Amino acid sequence: MVSTLPVSLVESKARERAQAILDEGSARELLGPFDRFESPHLEAQNIVPQSDDGMVIMKGTIHGRPTLIISIEGNFQGGGIGEVSGAKFAGALEKALEDCQNGNLIYPVIIYDTGGVRLQEANYGLLSIAEISSAIVALKEYVPVVGIIPGKIGSFGGMSLTAGLCSALVMTREGRLGMNGPEVVEQEAGIQELNSKNKQFIWEMIGGKGRLKSGLVDRVVEDDVPNYIEAIESVWSNPTFANRTLQYEEFLSMLHELSLDGKIDPSVSRTLLQNRTKVNEIKYDTSNGKTASRGRTWFNVLTDHAPSISQAPTVLVADKEQDGKKFRYIAVVPDEGNKFYRARHGEFGLVEAWTVAKYVREAVEEDAGSKEKRVIVPIVDVPGQAFGYHEELFGIYLACSASVEAYATARQQGHPIVTLVVGKAISGAFLSHGMQGNRILAFDDDQVQVHVMSKKSAALVTMRTVEELEEFAKTVPSMAYDVHSFKSLGAIHELLQGINADLPSNEQLQQVKESIQSATNDILQTTDRSLRIRLQSPEAIEKGRKASIAVRNAINSQWK
């Protein structure tokens, strides 16, 4: 045996990483550089595309076991997910799922190195991440999905939600895992909230070792190829998983006990996270009145002012019968008294995400034995996920993974999910609360916006001015914030006209109820419980998802 230098994944490119992990000679790349599936949206913005769009899909074996490797190139556009790279990722997982359903197990391994959504393609990233998430949740019924975060970038943004969905996560000390990157938290919340330049502290907070000590990931390995392979093999041979996304009671209990009077140190948060357990009685302070919001308005009128069964004052939940069907309405609303001060204006924070997960899961459990699964209606009026220090420290990415998974599971088990967008539908908040719906309805209204990041932060990350971004958005609809641009991408089932979103009349309420009812019937007409329909709409086929469809067709023909 010749002793060799460690083979580093951290220092390798995406393609080399995939090849290094797979058995020698077994690797076969799909949609490689010579197939020229590059982004159709970058040249228009003066950005040089890459021939594989920064996404490497490889089939092969590890110790003889059929494996699908998805490896993200962090050096190209920060590993950001655009339409093509997202479709390669989602499409490959969808094919793997098909194989698994046909009894040919193939084991997915995802090598993360990504800042999240590619801001130059914005809403394509959002759509892709919803599809990737859905596929991971479905695949976990058959095979473990292993995620590896070697660094240097780590895994951030919407992609961290998909990382949180993995059956097991392997990191290095170099890797970082969080939802909002430190620079963006600083931009949105100020330097007193988080100083992104304090690198040592950042790694303490969201680095691999800290995440391991918090019980949020499964393994931290030294950066050498055999270690990764050993870790993957050990996940496969011992498939007992932490199932963190199911621990909403534990997380909600821990969060409820927190005092946020001062900053909680990472060393303290690790102990709290590690020792999370369920407390029987959680009593929230609900004395802070009921801040008006569109989400609250629509929850009230749609449920006939039913009392919320949710413990948390920022999440409203009620069941309502209508025309012989049972509906569960869920809305996230503002609360000026929220202890989590970064989530006082309707943002989707830690408590909101875990609470949504809880009440979706409970509906699934209650209806498990019944043929008639209740319809779930996420009412979407969310200005974004909460950007804050404590949010990152306590793993808001995982909380969001939990709500994504709850909705995806509900849909896959036959609950019709009809998303109703009444206000803002932004970024990780929309991914976690709405984007897993079978059908999306939205009001045709100026205040209804869909996007991935505030203009200021997007400008910071892409090193452009806000004016430049607005100019690009005119020709690249996925970058625009208005609902018409989003509809042109093909994911909206119906745009509801003429609704006064703040003060609906009885006729308008009736119109909305009918649209929800008809969307439900539309879902129940077929047995398809996937998100495929978003690629089948006229808008999607004609223009909006052309590349997404072409990529999937190519994967299909190269898969074998």
Add this chain to the structure above:
Amino acid sequence: MEKLTYTFPANRPIQRKTHVGVVGSGDLEILLEPTKGEETVVEIRTGITGYSDTWKRVIERFMAQQQILASITINDFGATPGVVSIRLAQAAEVSMNG
């Protein structure tokens, strides 16, 4: 972004298609593909504008040394002439080892 195209007579056909590099900061990706005929076409997309003279010299020098017959695609993200030359040499070497 700027697009540049150069054409050279060439007589050493490459043995296999080759891909090196990434379109990352200070780097570039190069794709070499076998081509019929007697001309090597080099197509460049670069994020840095105004350096066509430098590109021309770097590519000319590479072609004078290597004479490889191939269809060459370059996607550049601000690589220096030195990095470009090294990547080209690397790609040429791999493409000749059929």
